[in-house]
Amino acid sequence: MAQTNHSLFATQGLQIRGKSIQNYWFKDFVKLIHGNSKPWLPHTVKDVGLKTEDTQRTLSFRTRCARQIVNDHVYKEIGRNDLQSARIDWRWLISLLFFQRGYESPMLSRLPLIPPIWGSPVAPEEPIKICIIGAGISGLFLGMLLDSLQLPNTSYEILEASERAGGRVFxxxxxxxxxxxxxxxxxxxxxxxxxxxxxxxxxxxxxxxxxEGKMCPRYFNGILHLQSEDTALKNDPFQMGVSCGGLVPDRTVNEGADTILKRAFSPFFVKLQRNFEEGFLELMKYDHMTTRQYLREVIGLDFYSICYIETTARLVLSCEILTTWPSLLTGFSSSASGLFDQSLSEAILDALDFEYPTPSDDEGVKWYRVAGGSYQVIEAMKKRLSSEPTLGARVTSIAYQSQDRREPMRVQIDSEAQPRSYSAVFNTASLPCMRRMNMGLGTLRPGQRVAIDSVHYxxxxxxxxxxxxxxxxxxxxxxxxxxxxxxxxxxxxxxxxxxxxxxxxxxxxxxxxxxxxxxxxxxxxxxxxxxxxxxxxxxxxxxxxxxxxxxxxxxxxxxxxxxxxxxxxxxxxxxxxxxxxDAYTSGAFAYFGPEQFRHFYPELVRPAANGHMFLVGEACSAHHAWISGSLDSAYRGLTQYLHKLIMEGRVAPYVLDRLRTSWGKLDEIPGEVLEWQMYLAQMSTN
Structure with missing residues (x-):
């Protein structure tokens, strides 16, 4: 190996929290720095960037924002990690070989940077016992994923506190x-x-x-109009203006609530569509604001104008956006007192939840309901599980026992005297219900504890x-x-x-x-x-x-x-x-407050308990409040655990290919980032 003064290549090996990693891992990087070989990278950074940009056009705006936030979070964590014997600037390393800083996606199709896990490998024949807390759609989907993979020596149990499966699918x-x-x-x-x-x-x-329905009514301030008449609704149709004896300035009612929201929100939509990086930075600049605060301080609206808009507005679209994404006609509806007190970025991303930079057709995303009721999905999923959910099994505590290498997780059910032992736990309970579980030291990351306590439902x-x-x-x-x-x-x-x-x-x-x-x-x-x-x-x-x-x-x-x-x-x-x-949900869905998505989302999607604990559910996904988010979170959590099992030699790497072949790939968080998350979970304390 060529000699270098950089402490990264100390001859005694790198010490990460007292655990040695052999120098061979850095051989390619030494050659790269000293010019002794061609770097193990795609042909040029520019080529990769172009390829990645094409890929990003197939992702929804909320998914792209989620990727950007998670990537930044992982990047920062690597940069501040405590590498005791060699004070390595990991930010240099990660920006060179993993992320193009300021861009929302990994540069490489795979990561050469993750070193082998230290310590004795776990015997592949040792059984893997998995606990899934909650028989909502996330928990049932996890069971289906595990059944489809047919992992050797693997079993799972689904513990449901209530007397029915399905959770918020009812x-x-x-x-x-x-x-x-x-x-x-x-x-x-x-x-x-x-x-x-x-x-x-x-x-x-x-x-x-x-x-939409042509004959559906809109009724405000005691005045009725049909939605088919909306094109003619001008000059205070509901008589809320000062000229009609109301409190709302005439200029507000004359412009109209819908038009004002279009004017306020459309610049974000346009910037995200034209240049995602610039649009994302612009959105994050106001992430600390509520919708009400933004309308007051930036748009310059008065108190009663904001109340009027919160009560009556339905759309947040510009004409340009309307012609590009017609399905955004239903993307945002205030329809609730107090929603303007939540995050501005959440309101904007809600409107763009399933919208894409390059629509595949003129109609946008189509919407459906289930004939006979959504619970038909739950019944069909239950029939396909190899392990029937255990009902009436309320989990009261979860503990991580680091000294138990095989089954370090302890799960206590209220009706049982002794806790059950598991290799891994996937907790799909809502965050308010999760908060009532006694989770001991080392079970959760500090950021996860704060998120569980604070995320608005x-x-x-x-x-x-x-x-x-x-x-x-x-x-x-x-x-x-x-x-x-x-x-x-x-x-x-x-x-x-x-x-x-x-x-x-x-x-x-x-x-x-x-x-x-x-x-x-x-x-x-x-x-x-x-x-x-x-x-x-x-x-x-x-x-x-x-x-x-x-x-x-x-x-x-x-x-x-x-x-x-x-x-x-x-x-x-x-x-x-x-x-x-409902004691088994304690809320309808997660609706993040100012700055919560940026700070809490990347924590909620991280493995905990040294890679043995995973938070799953709609709140732990980019598409919170939607079933698609529940499914994404289940896929994400299982993929993270599979990376751990692969690192330990307990399952073969091709299992990930089998998962992607059977169920597609996860857009929300790239596989490279999931692998890094699992690695970081095992090299840092909780």
Missing amino acids: THHFGPNKKDYYDVGAMRFPQIEPLARLFELCDIDLVPYHY DASTKIAVKFKSAWWARYCQIYGGQASTDLPIRTCVYSSPDSASDEPSRILLCSYTWGQDAQQMASLIGDGTKRSELAQLLCHSLALLHQDYVDPISETAFGYSRMLDIIQGEFEEYHAYDWYS
Whole structure:
């Protein structure tokens, strides 16, 4: 080996936390620096960059932002790692051979930098026992992934605290009629690759989901307009301006809430599309702000203008963006009091959640629902598992025992005297539920503990009514779509038939609320009969929403009293569900506050407990609040663990190829970064 003064090549070997790594690992880098051989890199950096840029055009904007954040996080951690005997500038090393600093993706198709794991290898024949906490869609998907890989000497157990599987995928049936149902949890799905593979494997019947309906009402400040009339809604259609006796400046209502949000948000969309790096930096510049703060301090809106926009706005699109991504028509809906108090970057990324720099068609991402209810997916997944979930098994504590090389994880179930031992734990519980588990020292990273304590979970309440018939179709000619209003019910979702030959369902999702609105509606949940205060509120609100529709026989408006009589006469029963009061979720979905996505997301996707503990679920993904995020997180966690098993010689590297062949690749975090995350998890203490 050529002599060098750089401490990186000390003759006694590199000491990483007291563990020696042999010098042969650095042979290629010595030759690279001293010019003794051609570097082990693609032909030129420029070529790689161009290739990577082409690849990035196939990724959604949220995925690209997630990649950038995780890459930066790994880069910084390598730079600040404590390498005791050789004070190596890892930032130099990583920027040269792994990342092109400031660019969002790895330069190499594989990483030559990760050294072999020190210590005695684990015998491949030793059993691998895996614990999956939670039988929601993440936990069930993990089981399916493990079954498909058929790893030798590997078994898994799924522990579910409640008495049913599915988690936030939950369908309520109003009796034996298969058509009398509504989805209490997840109810709409984008046509994207991970979901498509799962639905195809489970033989799921999908039906197009229609956001828009031509005859759907918008009702604000006691004034009704149909959505088909929106093009003519100018000059304060809901009479909230000062000239009409309201509090909102006339210039605000004349411009319109939708137009103002387009003006405020479109620059971010345009920059992300034209030059992602510049757009990402621009977005991060305001990541510390709430949406309300940005509209006040940067756009210059007054208090009542912001309240008006939060209440009535639906779209955040510029004309340029509209022509490029038509599906963004439904990308953002404020539809909840208080959502402007959350992160600006979260609001913008929500609008771009499944949008891509180069759309493959003119319609954008298509949306679907599951015929018969989303729980059909859970039932199909359960049938394909080799290990049935254990219900009623609430985990109270998780501990990491570093001295136990084979099964270092201890999981305590509340009904059992002794903890169970596992090789690895995949915790798919929601973060609020995870917070109630006693996790000992070394089980979590410090950043993960802060994230679990701090990540904001939004409230969501759904209330559906079973009527004798679909009166909204009969009397108002409404087929699909949704109504929006400042009434307490906020959003009303109209059912559409499962097929063209079917009659519309008689189940109406009368109220779908988030945030503060959801908490207020949840306080009225009663016994499910029409005598309750909640039932009265539903009938009253629906009558107000539909009173101005014209009776085709008399050719006059129904009016409030007549419409109320129709609705009350059709009313049979209701079902209401508040996700915040569900002890097994303690919230509907993660909705990050200012700076939380940038700081907490890269922590939540990191292995913990020396590579034996993985946090999985929608909150631990870029696409939080979506089932696709749950699936991505399960794939990510398993891939990280497979890297550990490969490093230890317990499984062959081709297992990763088998995973990609069967289930596709993970776009959210590149495989090279997952490998680095696992390596760093084993060389640093938690």
